[in-house]
Amino acid sequence: MKRQDYYYQKAKKENYRSRAIYKLKFIDEKFYIFKKGMNVLDLGASPGSWSQYAKEMVIDGTVFSVDINNIRIEDVVKIRGDIFNDETIYQIEKEMENMNIKQFDIIMSDMSPKISGIKEIDHSISIDMARRVFDISLKFLGEGGSLIIKIFKGQDLENFRKGIEKYFDFCVFTTPPASRKGSRETYLVCKRFSGKNKI
Numbered sequence: 001m002k003r004q005d006y007y008y009q010k011a012k013k014e015n016y017r018s019r020a021i022y023k024l025k026f027i028d029e030k031f032y033i034f035k036k037g038m039n040v041l042d043l044g045a046s047p048g049s050w051s052q053y054a055k056e057m058v059i060d061g062t063v064f065s066v067d068i069n070n071i072r073i074e075d076v077v078k079i080r081g082d083i084f085n086d087e088t089i090y091q092i093e094k095e096m097e098n099m100n101i102k103q104f105d106i107i108m109s110d111m112s113p114k115i116s117g118i119k120e121i122d123h124s125i126s127i128d129m130a131r132r133v134f135d136i137s138l139k140f141l142g143e144g145g146s147l148i149i150k151i152f153k154g155q156d157l158e159n160f161r162k163g164i165e166k167y168f169d170f171c172v173f174t175t176p177p178a179s180r181k182g183s184r185e186t187y188l189v190c191k192r193f194s195g196k197n198k199i
Contacts, residue, residue: 021049022178044111103142123154143195
């Protein structure tokens with residue numbers, strides 16, 4: 001069985017929405033991200049396996065799943081919208097107010113651009129997505145919180161990390177074994193947000 005097929009079959013057998021679950025699971029087991037009672041914001045959540053995993057791990061915490069597509073999983077707060085649209089940010093704020101959630105403990109994104117096949121373009125769009133996720137994190141991430149972002153490798157990768165590492169005590173790249181062979185994706189994992197008011 002091919003390496004990439006193993007994770008697909010494993011996800012199907014274990015009733016997860018996609019093989020991406022094992023990327024987040026690897027990150028969590030390596031960096032100790034999730035704890036019971038945490039509130040999580042999953043940006044670009046479709047098809048939902050990251051939200052599934054987060055819900056399992058935080059137990060009585062809350063998971064917000066945001067995507068332009070419908071999210072077909074249970075026990076999460078579903079918000080349909082584009083994260084580049086301010087109306088979507090307003091919807092997040094409104095749901096937080098309704099549930100008396102002040103800030104999130106974890107903000108994460110497994111979003112990818114539509115692949116053009118041109119590495120420079122795909123990398124540039126990926127960086128733009130990552131910047132938007134970080135901007136949202138400045139608004140919604142609580143002090144001490146964690147941030148996980150998928151980014152495509154390229155010339156601006158290290159500069160992006162350097163630009164946000166001052167906001168965290170810990171900020172590193174990691175590539176899970178479940179990433180497909182030859183993939184240019186990597187994950188930026190940042191922990192212990194120092195709080196925007198302290199920068």
